[in-house]
Amino acid sequence: MKISELSSRSGVPVATVKFYVREGLVASGERTSANQVQYDETHVARLRLVRAFIDVGGLSVAGAKAVLAAIDDESLPFGVAVGVAAHSLPVLPASEGATTGRGKRDLEALIAERGWIVDETNAGRALTARVIDDYAALGREDLITSLATYADAAEAVAKVDIQLVAEAAGRADQTATVVIGTVLGDALFAGLRRIAHENAARSQFPVPPEGDIS
């Protein structure tokens, strides 16, 4: 198919398709004549993946490139692919501000209590510690008390995530499952949490006649 059809099939504007090809996120098409390049179904699928990572997963172009490289590189040890996915957090916390060590201490206690085995370099550590630091700096000790509930929820979700990886057939599919599930799973949880918030708020705070919770 021509680039115009690839664009309409994938919902990605032609200029953006060209940008992704230039950046190496999507493979070049096959040049069939001086002024024509042909694309196929693999390009459609790849563009969908790129858009899902960027639009829904909130990754930057550079972040999407890194996780796509992990999917593509068959020689990459599986553990490294898991590591790349772990680093695919859309937002990396600035190191400034996290000076008290409170978040790091609370997180260490949580990890020890649960007997979790987690490397020092796991990207989730910095983000979790930073949120705890922020809650503390904002004087919101009450929000820190929810840590155990969040950890329980994360543990239950992670167990299913990794189970799906184990069931995926073959190395390439396993890596794709890790990367896609890690990036889009954040968005899935955020969406469901907003829905569950509204439902819980409706029971906890019945809406007055003039109110509008939506």
Place this chain on the structure above:
Amino acid sequence: MKISELSSRSGVPVATVKFYVREGLVASGERTSANQVQYDETHVARLRLVRAFIDVGGLSVAGAKAVLAAIDDESLPFGVAVGVAAHSLPVLPASEGATTGRGKRDLEALIAERGWIVDETNAGRALTARVIDDYAALGREDLITSLATYADAAEAVAKVDIQLVAEAAGRADQTATVVIGTVLGDALFAGLRRIAHENAARSQFPVPPEGDIS
């Protein structure tokens, strides 16, 4: 304090402080002489909040401005503040691509099954449906099977989130709890999920001697 001290106390560069003041995210200081403006502890606290929303919560400047306005506006009905927080998703899904209606159908079924009461305009609906659509378009039906586990986790977390709101003293604190907890809670869960992933992967896939999961 002078702007230089405000900058070092909050970890926000002077130029960025000036930008936030210009954009209305942070109140102006008090002009005490022709070339001096004084700031106080309320400015330090506000800058911390702005940085937490932007750095950790992944909000844009416009998004941070909207949720800060919800915290500031005492006249805003509480339900509207909940709504603003619900719309604070760092990444809003593009409408393109979600053409099959598969995600919408699966989500409706989930909501009906659980007896959840959720407005059509809840921002979590579009995001959740989009992730399901993406999984389907990528041929990952296996990932869609995890929906119930994610919904259970979101429900448990949301219950505690809203409970904390109910316990917060006074209208201003309740709004702050909703907004801060909604935005930073996404980051907290994402961080803990990365940690729990590594722990679960270590049991499921014992690391070979040369492997490095970190």
